[in-house]
Amino acid sequence: MPPWICIALAALAAYRVGGRKIGLLTLFGLLFLWNLRLWQATVETLVLVSIATAAALVIGVPVGIWFALSRRAWRTFSPVLDMMQTLPSFVYLIPALPFFGLGAVSACFATIVFSVPPVIRLTALGIRNVPGELVEASDAFGGSAAQKLFKVQLPLALPTIMAGVNQTMMLALSMVVIAAMIGAGGLGRAVWQSIQRLEAGAGFEAGIGIVIVAVILDRVTQALAARARPHGAA
Template identity: 50%
Template sequence: MDYFFLPLEQWMNEFVNGWFLPTFSGIFNVISEVFNIFISGVTDLLLMIPAELFTIILALIAWKVSGIGLSVFTIIGFLFIGSVDMWEGAMQTLAIIIVATLVSLVIGIPVGILSAMNDGVQRIVRPILDFMQTLPSFVYLIPAVLLFGLGGVPAVMATFIFAAPPAVRMTNLGIRSVPKEIIEASRAFGSTNKQLLYKVQIPLAIPSIMAGVNQTIMLSLSMAVVASMIGAPGLGASVLTAISQVNIGLGLVSGLGIVVLAIVLDRITQGIGKGK
């Protein structure tokens, strides 16, 4: 269609390189430094804890929230990670997941609450979430690298964009699913809007909110390999190295390490959501 050419690519590049980056680069540098300190701190903390002690603590948590089966799997799985010399990579990956999940929840849950309380906010937020969830994950890497360089920080930012929508949607769904009879009864007893939200709606929406937390963690973990393309450390970097070297053994052990993390985190968050 030569008769109708829209130079959107050129316009976007001129906007970003000609105005956006020169104007806001200082702000993004500060954000990058803050998150880099945060990520490094979490990583150092995880690596400082002896592997045996960390495994025992996580196994006890798994036993408490999900039962003896997951506890045994946690012990075996983390023993495997340590035995194949992937402990440091697993902790680096876990640090990125923790930071990205915290950012997603700190922003996503309040936005979900606002969406549930206000139909106008929901009409604005919903197409944004649709855009965030349908855009290919690789596309997130471009602005992340452009704004934050290479390393763990752009990985966290790209992961946040990819993983935040479930937290927003499930929080919104959980609050809106509270039975109207309970809301009417609470109002009849004189509850204010604030009391209704914090003492009735949010507690009853906890299973749905935790389902959103679970999905956020799983999506964060699924970005581990993708984010390794922009310098994110951890098991994803080992998978990327295995691909570039066609190293089947390295790909197997790093991939199994990601599987162990995924199963343990998934079952623990599911157990918390069910109130076990």
């Protein structure tokens, strides 16, 4: 698929989600990256970030629900989450290598471990912050635990969960340069190579590319989160 079609589609999608401003931002940002001959690298980075984010959500949302409903689980595993976020991200590369070897899979694994805590935390937070009276209302009308979760708790926690998605994506993106050290492609590799070859200009270009991708992803997911917010709430 030629890049211009991809760019047009991405801009249209961003416009539908976030309005004209974000649509234009996406359009010109991606065109600029294409112009810098970084299109291929940008796509690779986006794929890595998307896969890592999707996996983080698949793991993080159910775990977050579990933490929200079980006080004991929350107390037990909360320190683990703290550790996952405070360990230097290089450390995650170590266990990944013997299992998956050098390459994109290891890079993806390390990225997931690094970026999953926010979605767990914010899912748990969102569910716990659902007003007690609303939860009680579900109980009072004879709702089962599943009905309570899917009709009351998750819908009301959705804005908070979306904030978690946004955070997770940003963290995944911040891992791309580090992931490049064990063989991931994309913009991260461009930065890593230019560091090794002392090509300041190329490195700067790739760095700007990461910033542009970050801004676009951030704005689009924030717009999604805003749409998840209940009607009339600020």
